[in-house]
Amino acid sequence: MNTLAQDYVRLVLAMGQxxxxxxDAYYGPPEWKPTGEKRPLRDIDGDAKALLMRLAAISPAAxxxxxxxxxxxxxxxxxxxxxxxxxxxxxxxxxxxxSKALYDAVAPTRTxxxxxxxxxxxxxxxxxxxxxxxxxxxxxxxxxxxKDKVDxxxxxxxxxCRAKTLAHVKLPADESFTLEYVTGKSWSxxxxxxxxxxxxxxxxxxxxxxxxxxxxxxxxxxxxxxxVYNVLLEQHLVRERGWPEYSVYALFSPQxxxxxxxxxxxxxxxxxADERLRFEREVIFPAAxxxxxxxxxxxxxxxxxxxxxxxxxxxxxxxxDGKIDAKGAADLLVSWGLYSRPRAEQRVRFTDQYRSYxxxxxxxxxxxxxYVERLAGPVDHTRRWQVFTGLLSSPRxxxxxxxxxxxxxxxxx
Ligand SMILES: [Zn+2]
Numbered sequence: 298m299n300t301l302a303q304d305y306v307r308l309v310l311a312m313g314q315x316x317x318x319x320x321d322a323y324y325g326p327p328e329w330k331p332t333g334e335k336r337p338l339r340d341i342d343g344d345a346k347a348l349l350m351r352l353a354a355i356s357p358a359a360x361x362x363x364x365x366x367x368x369x370x371x372x373x374x375x376x377x378x379x380x381x382x383x384x385x386x387x388x389x390x391x392x393x394x395x396s397k398a399l400y401d402a403v404a405p406t407r408t409x410x411x412x413x414x415x416x417x418x419x420x421x422x423x424x425x426x427x428x429x430x431x432x433x434x435x436x437x438x439x440x441x442x443x444k445d446k447v448d449x450x451x452x453x454x455x456x457x458c459r460a461k462t463l464a465h466v467k468l469p470a471d472e473s474f475t476l477e478y479v480t481g482k483s484w485s486x487x488x489x490x491x492x493x494x495x496x497x498x499x500x501x502x503x504x505x506x507x508x509x510x511x512x513x514x515x516x517x518x519x520x521x522x523x524x525v526y527n528v529l530l531e532q533h534l535v536r537e538r539g540w541p542e543y544s545v546y547a548l549f550s551p552q553x554x555x556x557x558x559x560x561x562x563x564x565x566x567x568x569x570a571d572e573r574l575r576f577e578r579e580v581i582f583p584a585a586x587x588x589x590x591x592x593x594x595x596x597x598x599x600x601x602x603x604x605x606x607x608x609x610x611x612x613x614x615x616x617x618d619g620k621i622d623a624k625g626a627a628d629l630l631v632s633w634g635l636y637s638r639p640r641a642e643q644r645v646r647f648t649d650q651y652r653s654y655x656x657x658x659x660x661x662x663x664x665x666x667x668y669v670e671r672l673a674g675p676v677d678h679t680r681r682w683q684v685f686t687g688l689l690s691s692p693r694x695x696x697x698x699x700x701x702x703x704x705x706x707x708x709x710x
Pocket of ligand 1: 523
């Protein structure tokens with residue numbers, strides 16, 4: 298399968314010449330990178346189709362679950378690559394068709410009514426005059442990290458997330474990251490994995506940074522999120538097994554649902570609610586120059602607002618399916634999801650660039666949570682870390698999260 302895997306890597310890299318966002322990371326042999334004229338999309342597609350037929354002709358050795366997952370991974374990643382080619386060539390898909398073909402999942406449809414109960418609970422928690430969204434955003438503004446404290450708050454958060462992770466996950470001694478602040482992006486944070494167990498983590502400072510972003514981004518981009526996921530794939534699959542396909546990361550592919558889902562769920566794994574509150578009070582609020590007495594109220598409200606996360610999918614679905622325009626999408630985010638206007642507009646720009654990718658965050662988080670909690674049970678914290686780490690070290694894709702298969706973490710230990 299290594300020959301097929303090398304061919305897969307070359308096809309992903311060839312796609313990068315057509316689509317600047319496609320290759321999110323690559324740290325394999327530099328000579329595999331394409332040079333000169335870009336290959337026509339229909340040639341790449343023809344090769345992908347042939348590669349899929351070669352894959353279908355071999356059956357992976359029974360008994361090694363990782364090999365079975367690898368075979369399925371290559372098949373699904375290639376199929377998503379062909380979908381992306383079709384999209385770049387003008388094929389129009391509905392939001393749900395696109396997310397199924399690219400990310401191996403479809404987000405449930407929600408209506409305004411599904412959010413009513415949470416919204417009315419928030420009405421009670423944040424009494425006063427004017428629309429709820431204004432009251433909520435005025436409440437949030439009080440928890441903005443002053444500009445000159447942002448770096449201290451982030452460094453404290455990363456240190457905390459890293460310590461929590463290292464207590465449960467064995468990482469290579471030379472893993473590290475660089476932290477940078479940037480502007481003019483449609484995202485709020487990004488992890489660029491560089492190989493050799495190193496990441497570049499960028500934080501976007503276009504909009505004011507709220508206190509919860511410190512731990513959320515530190516866990517999501519760093520520990521135990523994207524940085525750890527990439528480090529474990531490099532260590533266990535690329536280096537130990539010699540599987541080259543994990544040295545490239547195709548952004549518009551099923552792997553992204555696992556990446557974003559584990560990065561979001563990783564916040565809860567590292568900091569269950571009570572531990573999070575303690576850490577915020579004792580470390581983050583002081584580092585951010587905020588009064589720790591306000592932490593509890595903030596996280597009570599945040600827990601409710603987190604339950605509005607599917608509003609983001611609905612705005613994207615209706616917008617990309619042509620039912621509403623960009624302003625309508627921003628309005629929906631404001632009224633269903635309580636986004637401030639600038640945040641809603643940033644989110645619509647994100648949707649323009651990444652399209653149905655938006656499902657990977659909240660649906661990915663829910664699918665990963667269900668998988669981990671099914672195998673680990675709801676209370677055993679150590680077991681939860683084990684199952685979670687097993688997922689981070691494996692080529693499992695979204696549809697493999699629900700299938701009743703033996704757990705990879707047992708094979709890895
Ligand atoms: Zn992410």
